Amino acid sequence: MKIRLLFLSFLFITTLFVNAQTLKKDIVSLDLKTQLEYCKVHTLNTLTALPNDGKSLPRSIPAKSKEWNYVDYKDWTSGFWPGQLWYVYETSHDKKILAAAEKYTNYLLPLTNTKAADHDLGFQVFNSFGNAYQLTGKKEYKEAVLRAADTLATLFNAKVGTIQSWPHAKYGGHNTIIDNMMNLEMLFWASKHGGNKKLYDIAVKHAETTMQNHFRPDCSAYHVVVYDPETGQKIKGVTAQGLSDDSMWARGQAWAIYGFTMVYRETGDRKFRDFAHKLARVYLDRLPKDMIPYWDFNDTDPQAPRDASAAAITASALLELATFTKDSKLKREYEEKAMKMITELTNHYQSRYENNALLLHSTGHKPAGSEIDCSMIYADYYYMECLARLEKLMWVKRFF
Incomplete structure (x- = not known):
């Protein structure tokens, strides 16, 4: 296992270097330095506008509004704001951003000491404490992630x-x-950084079961799959936030592409990489020309809202999936389409002077009439992650 992971690390660095060569022109044309500065300025503006209670976390800004809607640490989106701060600190080294990242990360500490309410602990804790530890190496951040991983694992049903x-x-x-595929990353990480080794097995089993049961023949994802808790048998696939039980909800497919790419990174098992290719294919083949999906691929209304968050998640996933792709033509397709997504978000979805978020035009929960055509904190987080990943590609180019 160790030898395989070392090989994968070497392969990742090698392919990162190759990608840096082919992506250089695209990144330069994006003017990465300017976009990182834009993100820093808007993040600082949001920071200044936040209530001075240390407990209000930005979640969304309605269309035509300049004001954030705030949540507390219990909300499923609570980890994205401190996570965004850590990415901005990573790319700017601004001490004011660092202080804010530490402050809002520590506000989420109760999540690491209480019973699991749902699967979102990964979003909440790994995006905050996980990013914090990887940038600072502070022991208390690592310990928080390990506690949260153990807590998340209590929701695992071995029969299912x-x-x-x-x-x-x-x-x-x-x-x-x-x-939930996104939250497996915290389990993988914890198992490799002093946590229980069974966390790795739980994450792998969850991914295998999901791969078997969560997808239609065309590899589009159900939002929800319901199982019999006693027999483990699949009962049905349904939607909560998509157009219908049979439709391809854009953000759900994005979670799947990102999640299975990450599982391949963590396991080196090619079945997960090959499946990620299939998930990406059905998504890419059904995109509109501008590469930003409608909130659901089956919504035929030409005025249907777009979902910038799905585009940012998928772009980030494709940047990584390209590094694991041996077929040069497919690799380049992923790179080019990821860059087109990021460039379209940059040129036509940035909030600029409309509000202090990074992006406009995301869709939260359309069937419930909630957060439609909004700025969303998780869209900003993954957009910032895209830019941070591109900066790393440029660093590899400079290093070599």
């Missing part, structure tokens, strides 16, 4: 083979949503 997403929801059984 997945982590339950919503213990409070009424879907007629043990429910698992596609978003």
Whole structure:
């Protein structure tokens, strides 16, 4: 296992170097330095506008508004704001950003010491404490992630083979949503950094079960799959936030592409990489020309809202998936389309003077009439992650 992971690390660095060569012109044309400065300025503006209570976390800004809607640490989106701060600090080294990142990360500390309410602990804790530890090496951040990983694992049902997403929801059984793939990263990380080795096995089993049951024949994802908690049998696939039970919800497919790419990175098992290719294919083949998806691929209304968050998540995933792709033509397709997504978001979806978020035009929960055509904190987080990943590619180019 160690030899395979060392080989994968070497392969990642090698392919990162090759990608840096081919992506250099695209990154330069994006003017990465200017975009990172834009993100820093808007992040500082949001920081200045926040209530001075240290407890209000930005979640969304409605269309035509300049004011953030705030949540507390219990909200599923709570980890994205401190996570964004850590990315901005990583790319700017601004001490004011660092202080804010530490402040808002520590505000989430109760999540690491309480019973799991749902699967979102990964979003909440790994995006905040995980990024914090990787940038600072502080022991207390690592310990927080390890506690949260153990807590998340308590939602695992061995008979089903997945982590339950919503213990409070009424879907007629043990429910698992596609978003949950993202939260496996915390389990993988914890298992490799002093946590229980069983966390690795839980994450792998969840990914395998999801791969088997969560997708239609064309590899589009259900939002929710419901299982019998006693037998482990799949009962049905449904949607909560998509157009219908049979439609391809854009953000859900983005979570799947990102999630299975990450699982391949953590395991080196080619079945996960090959599946990520299939998930990316159905998404890419159905995109509109500007590369930004409608909130659901099956919504035929030409005025249907777009989802910038799905575009940012997918672009970030494709940048990584390209590094694992041996086929040079496919690798270049991923690179080019990721850059087109990022460039389109930069040129036509940045909020600029409309508000202090980074991006406009995301869709939260359209069936519920909630957060439609909004600025969303998780869209900003993954957009910032894209830019941070591109900066690393430029660093590799300079280093070599």
